[in-house]
Amino acid sequence: MATVNPGIYPDMSNEDYHRGRGKASLSKGSLVELARSPAHLKAYRDADHEPTPAMVFGSQFHCAVLEPELFAQRYVVAPKVDRRTKAGKAKWAEFQLSLAENGQEEITQDNMDLINRMADSLRASEIANGLLSDGKAEQSIFWNHPKWGFSCKCRPDFLNNKYSLVVDLKTATDASPEAFAKAVVNYRYHWQAAHYLQGINEILPKEYKEFIFVVIEKTPPYAVQNYILKRDDIYLAEEQIKPLLSLYAECLANDTWPGPPDRIQTIELPSWYIRKALD
DSSP, rough: OOOOOOOEEETTOHHHHHHHHHHOOOOBBHHHHHHHHHHHHHHHHHHHOOOOOOHHHHHHHHHHHHHHHHHHHHHOEEEEEETTHHHHHHHHHHHHHHHHHHEEEEEHHHHHHHHHHHHHHTTTTTTHHHHSSSEEEEEEEEEEEEETTOOEEOSSEEETTTTTTEEEEEESOSSSSSHHHHHHTTHHHHHHHHHHHHHHHHHHHSOOOEEEEEEEESSTTEEEEEEOOOOHHHHHHHHHHHHHHHHHHOOOOOTTTOOOSOOOOOOOOOHHHHHHHHO
């Protein structure tokens, strides 16, 4: 599978990055699957992933905040019609035809209303506004790994040129420090930071040293929290990723994608469960 030449691609679509030309390059998501096994990574790449409602909303919200002009062009609120009736079916078919002809996507009124409320809350945050200003959103970046030579990629939400910051916009049910720290571990956001910073600094002349999360809750009062990831946590991620990079290079060289080891393993209860049981 062909890969994309190293560089920064400001106009590459999200679709082309994930499922088109950029599909074969190593991403943070690929690393997470590889950590399960090479077979999981291969299955992940070979599958057609149908986005969940949460993923659809996340894409819509990111577009609204980071690319408002594109959002206005791309999304159209779906009409409220009774598709059980002949008139409703006809109006819905007309709406779908209009979307296809104009290359647009539908969005529900509920999602549009929620996005507007969350965007208002973001605009009320002086810090979040500063972080998401003076820069460029949604650029696709490709590079060849300096040691192994294989193609890698990342698509930072926002590069703040003024302060040389990588800014990542997250939605959450709970944006508190305790809850988001758990999310960082569960979704390996520290891996994302390490992978993105490595790639960005391979391609761009200006050094980007910090990775910051702007986190907004999806329920009232739509609280906004801003977090900077400690350098020690990024170093930890780099060490955790190193053996995966070596494994990936081996899989590419031999075109073999083995599953998890066929063995009996000892499993331990999570430490948090043990502590709770002993309280």
